[in-house]
Amino acid sequence: MAFARPPAETNAAAQPESTAARPESVLSVGIAVALTAVILYGALTLGLGGFTAFMFGGPIGLLMVGLVFVGTVVLISTVAGFGAGRRRIGAAVCVTALAFVALVTAVFGFGTVPMIWVQPGFDLATLMIAVLCALFLGVFFRSWQSRIAGVIGCAALVAGAVWVTVPEPEPTGPSQAELQSNANFEAYIANGQFPLIADLPGGSLVEVSLNSGPPHTFTETADGGLVEVVIDRQPLVATNPETVPCRYIVDVTAGVVIEETDTLQDYSSWCVFDQGIWRLVNGTGYARMDNGSVITVTSASSAHIRADNGQRPATPDEVFSAWNSVRPMTEIEVREHRDVW
Structure with missing residues (x-):
């Protein structure tokens, strides 16, 4: 009687090692992640340049x-192969797309134009x-450590997207500028x-x-006559202090030339000085000194x-x-006219 020969047993261990995926290690995965971060940082920086060029150059x-995106996918898939033993093109596409979407979210969330004006916080957006x-x-x-990471x-990306896109509540109290003004x-x-x-x-302050x-x-x-009142607590300094009040009320637009060396006689054509008070000859202005201040009343x-x-x-x-x-x-x-302070 003839017996059939049993089939040869398959020995997986005898298969060539080159056909099996290289096992992952924490070190190899960590290196792959670190290299991916460097690649993405460079890609996002170039992407910002492309975004700016699109805004101004079409x-x-x-x-x-587009070229930066494709190049990034190729590099990340190669780096992922270092950690997993084979290329991960799908993973590279997902990671690259997520990074570019996050960058666009940051740009519009911060409301800033890249590389032209940087709002505080946006300078770290690309790195993060x-x-x-x-x-x-x-x-x-495959390792549980890498998946947890x-x-x-x-989760951090989602939280960041929510943070930059949700509008801040309107302040209910006075602003810092208002507090300082008050x-x-x-x-x-x-x-x-x-x-x-x-x-x-019967008059009114207007x-x-x-x-x-x-x-x-x-x-x-x-x-209906309009009167102007001025008090200057830090008056100008003249060579002859006794002429200062008249210098305040004289109409320089009428061709009056004021000199530092003017004397009382030089002003006699415009001002009359009597008992410490200066008066314009036409009666439309008065001035005097009061504890170092100049007080004037004019039309x-x-x-x-x-x-x-x-x-x-x-009128006079x-x-x-x-x-x-x-x-x-x-x-x-003063409080009624608070708006001028």
Whole structure:
């Protein structure tokens, strides 16, 4: 009787080693992830350049981004083969696509144009995306350590995307600038050096100006005349201090030439000095020194007159009445004109 010969046993161990996948190790996977991070950082940097070129140069920027994307996939698949023993093209595509999507999210989330203006925080975006996406590569390896690292990287990317895309709540309280402005104003109130106004019967305070030089106030009389009151607590210094008040009220636009060496006689054509008070010869201006400050009351110039509201320059009688009614603004009046401080 003939017996069939049993088939030869297959010995897996006898197969050539070149046909089996090289086993993974923590070291090889770690090196692959580190190299992937370096590759992604360079790719994202070039990608930002392509994005900027697209914004200002058109299609050439998109071509640059496409070439960078393909090159990155090839490099990462090669590096992944070092850790897994064979190329991981699908993994390389996923990681590269995730990195570029994260970069676009960061660009629009931070609202910044790459390489032109950097909002605080965006300067680290490229580096963080590269590292986290490289960690995400770990989910494509077999070791549980690499997969945990990949999950952590993916979770961090999602958290970062939420952080940069969710709008910040509108502040409910005053801003820092408003707080500082309020503090400055209260310090001004505590100082007590308020502007002066003309307290005329039937008159009204129409303007307080602090924009240039000493404080100016404008009071409209009951009949529409406009009076300007100024107090300069840091007056100009002249060779002859006794001429300073007249220098404040004389109309330099009328051809008056003011010199440092002027004397009282030099101003006799424009000002009259009597008992410590300077008065314009036409009666439309008064000035005096008061504890080192210069106080002036004049008929307002045409630059401040609003004829459409019935205003006009104050007459000499109105200016004289205003001169005799000058007083400091009260705290209530200062607070009513808070917007000029």
